Amino acid sequence: MSKSTQIPVTDIILNEDNPRQMSEDKFPRLIESLLVFPKMLKTRPMVLDENGVVLGGNMRTRALLWIKDATLQQLKERLEAQSKYKNMTEYEQKQLIEFWQSWQARPKVYVTYAEGYTEEEKREFVIKDNTSFGDWDWNELANNWEPMELEEWGLDCWQPDKVAEGGDNDGSTGSSSEAGKHGSLSDKFIAPPFTILDTRQGYWRQRKAMWRERIADFGESREGTLADGETNCMATINNGVSLLDPVMAEIVCRWFGIEGGTAFDCFAGDTVFGYVAATLGMSFTGIELREEQATLNNERVEGMCARYICDDGQNVGKHIAAGSQDLLFSCPPYYDLEVYSDKPNDASNQPTYEAFLDILENAFANAIDCLKQNRFAVIVVGDIRDKEGYYYDFVGDIKRMFKAHGMPLYNECIIVEPIGTLPQRVQRYMRNRKVGKCHQNVLVFYKGDIKAIPTTYNEITYASEDLAAFGMDNNDTAE
Known part of the structure; x- marks a missing residue:
């Protein structure tokens, strides 16, 4: 992997072969998650191959392309859906909106390149980047995290009516394997088996x-x-x-x-x-x-x-x-x-x-x-x-x-x-x-x-x- 660098988001080529998809109702949540936490974009760069095709961060790229073309009213609507934004001072809200307006004028993102990868290794990376081998400690989440925040950050809390849906494993949305596992808990336990x-x-x-x-x-x-x-x-x-x-x-x-x-x-x-x-x-x-x-x-x-x-x-x-x-x-x-x-x-x-x-x-x-x-x-x-x-x-x-x-x-x-x-x-x-x-x-x-x-x-x-x-x-x- 090379060191991260900035390039225009429009220079990134979306990976149409990426099997990870996102539902229509989750895509706005990803946009909102990025809007209220722009610092994360620098510490979590997109991973591209030598041709500029996304290997990691496909959904984030789609969300940023939406943000690039969004009107001021659309930005405000998405931000106002997040409790973090609502809890900001008026000055902080203004600063955040001005940041994104400035970014829209020069929409660059941090990327890093997967150098020397074979085609097979690229395919392997795409899957492994979206796979989680760990399990959430749901009891810890229930006792020490606010459900509203977890939902806004893309983690499906206890919602039996929600089916497992895909997302980009970028810290903004939960992985489909975890969402599926969590969704099935409602069938098994009726209510979350927490304290x-x-x-x-x-x-x-x-x-x-x-x-x-x-x-x-x-x-x-x-x-x-x-x-x-x-x-x-x-x-x-x-x-x-x-x-x-x-x-x-x-x-x-x-x-x-x-x-x-x-x-x-x-x-x-x-x-x-x-x-x-x-x-x-x-x-x-x-x-x-x-x-x-x-x-x-x-x-x-x-x-x-x-x-x-x-x-x-x-x-x-x-x-x-x-x-x-x-x-x-x-x-x-x-x-x-x-x-x-x-x-x-x-x-x-x-x-x-x-x-x-x-x-x-x-x-x-x-x-x-x-x-x-x-x-x-x-x-x-x-x-x-x-x-x-x-x-x-x-x-x-x-x-x-x-x-x-x-x-x-x-x-x-x-x-x-x-x-x-x-x-x-x-x-x-x-x-x-x-x-x-x-x-x-x-x-x-x-x-x-x-x-x-x-x-x-x-x-x-x-x-x-x-x-x-x-x-x-x-x-x-x-x-």
Whole structure:
């Protein structure tokens, strides 16, 4: 390779044999990415052969040719589509536009020449320059990078409706191999398997609506039990009650259940988890204290491989054999945030937080005995405040509880919930400087030898017929 030098962009010959292509919707994103970061052009020169034909940077050259002929209005429109430009000062925006106007008057780019390459080596270079052998650390991206920025830089974030499309492997767009791999994750995992789960995303909302329509559980049996409009357990507010999010239920079954296995919940509540688990081929047993709720649940799952038993969750061992279950999932009561009944053994109806915890620990200790070895328990919880306004550390208490009974914490996710009516309520909260809470915690515990997980659990797959069951496919748009 020679040292980089500048030549007019019009002197570059596009490589018409380059197999890397770019879709119409991604090409403007490449243009925008170049416009807001012109410094990159100097440190990432085009690679040409001795005849001036592009070996590396074909798409960038096309984008620069567009920029060369763009009007001032077109430049502004493309720049204004980028958050980086919007966050600039007025002076910085003016300087950037003036840079590109000056460049248009003398449109030169940095290039380097592949000297002494044979024709076969040129062909090899074209492919290898657009190939990535590495994998993105999606968890790192989710936690330390802004999705909007990643999208603008050309990396497809979690968008199930997007198909894998080509781009120029120049740092401005993601490689097609990576985009394809990432796109297929939506088929496998439903939502990105990161520590952050965002229920506000279009793909989540669309899937949730489809489940809701099928399940048709609107919390009729406990209308008006929810205090102060607060939510728990990935809740949808309906008739003054909180309902489990069915997409969360589906994720738990897919990620931590055994296909064709058994699942149970010692604080069953509504129908959602039992319905979802049975739909996905698992046999489900729920223990529900309130007779009217258990009866209603059984009516909804009639004909499915699911049953609800009316009893105290602390008695789960009387109905389920020890070491017989493949998955424990529960969203327990949040103390007195939502009082379900006036029964003396109702966890939500206890006079003290300590008495409430005693019931939960008895129930979960017995439930853990019902689990097989090398199995998961998934508990969805969120912290709650005492009467003075301080947090109890309910999440920490659940962690300590499970660890004391032989199931240490294995994963923890944060679920970001829809804002809903929080903006109205937070006006009142902030008088006491209480910030609005819009997340819950998913605690994943494991019983057994973690080295056995890869052999106990199959690789997650999500077949096209599963999508068809919801009347959707990979190309459905999640608005």
